[in-house]
Amino acid sequence: MSGFALTRYLRRLLRRRPFVAISVLVLSGLQPSEAPPQLAPPVSSASSGIDEPITPMPPAPALDPRKVKLGERLFGDTRLSRDNARSCTSCHDIRTNGASTKRRDVDLNGAELPLNTLTVFNATHNFRFSWEGKYRNVNADVTASLINPRIMGSDLDTIAQKLNRDPAMRGGFFAAYGRGADAENVVDAIVNFEKTLVTPGSRFDRWLAGEAKALSPEELEGYRQFKSLGCVSCHQGVNIGGNLFQRHGIFHPLASPDPAILRVPSLRNVAATPPYFHDGSAPTLDDAVRKMGQAQLNTTLTDPQVKAIVAFLHSLTGQYRGSQVGGEP
Structure with missing residues (x-):
């Protein structure tokens, strides 16, 4: 979603949710307009995607299939792990x-990690990586996971x-990069694969494209509530989040107090990714929505x-390789 479109949409929220809308404008580097605020428009039975705060998930980019295939193998x-006991798929x-x-x-070592594992689906559409947004690009995120001692x-x-001791794997690197495995192309191959882990084709995306019957009346009402209450102030754009930082527990405690400021998570496929x-x-x-209402919107x-x-x-919930993510009906 462009900065102009986001600014225009958030103006409409200022009257109902001034704290939330203004905080997002500040965090986004945008400024509130002096124009009279307007309420969010009612949701129609179909949308062309024009002037909506959420945009459809595009298909996976066209990348070198040899690098993508190699990245999937990796x-x-x-x-890739120190003790040859776990892979990226162990958590993702x-x-x-x-x-x-x-x-x-x-x-x-079997000790619990401090934070819940974020989904890798659509992750490359986030503007920062990890809950705290420590990494500015997916290469840095992949590297950090590989070298993190935990x-x-x-x-x-x-x-x-x-990897170079394995003739088949070494051959895969020569086919994709013209040389054996090294620090640079190991990361690059995984990054290429992760860029394909997108999940377009959700029913909401189909509705955005103009398919009137893609959403039920209750789902449409939920979207109207999502916008009018102010949830969309932090969850918008192509990833329905993932594009700004926010403090949690603004009005009431939400969860563990640390870290206090988080990169807003994407809501794509959220029904398939409990716990929250x-x-x-x-x-x-249900529990997450109720708590968010209290903590973030009072x-x-x-x-x-x-x-x-x-x-x-x-x-x-979108699709990956022709199937609904998480086995959603």
Whole structure:
């Protein structure tokens, strides 16, 4: 979503949710307009995507298939870890939701990690990486996971040496890069694969494209509530989040107090990625929506509001390789 479109849309929220809307404008580097604010428009039965705060997920980019195939092999290769016991798929299961079902995954020594695992699906559309937004690009994020002593615990040169001892893997690197495995192309191959881990084709994307019957009346009402309450102030754009930082627990405590400021997570495929929040403390979407209403909007949502918003969130589940993410119906 462009800065101009976001500014125009958030102007409409200023009257109902001035704190949330203005805080997002500041965090985004935008300034509130002096023009009279307007309320969010009603949701119609179909949308062309024009003037909506959420934009459709595009298909995967066209990349060198040799690099993508090699990256996929590496993503599931346990030789990337220090003890040859875990791979990227150990925490990011692309057969299901791109993450795991655990509240928090464990490190190489079996101790629980401090934060819930974020899904790898659509991750390359985020503007920063990790819950705290420590990494500015996917290359840095991949590298950090490989060398983190608690996650993979290895180093790039050691990984390359292991892979070059395998004639088939070495051949794969020569086919894709014209040379054997090294610190640079190991990371690059994984990055190429991760760029293909996008999940277009959600029912909400189809509605944005003008398919009127893609959403039920309840889902449409949930989207209307999502916009009018102010949820969309932080969750918008192509990834329905992932493009700004925000403080959690603005009005009431939400989850573990640290870290206090987080990169807003994407809501794509959110129905398939429980548990929720950075500490994994919300077991269901219903619970997460109610807590977000209190903590971030200072609003006690009614049961019908929660039901409608949860229904809308289910419409955000996309497809990967022809199947719904997480086995969503």
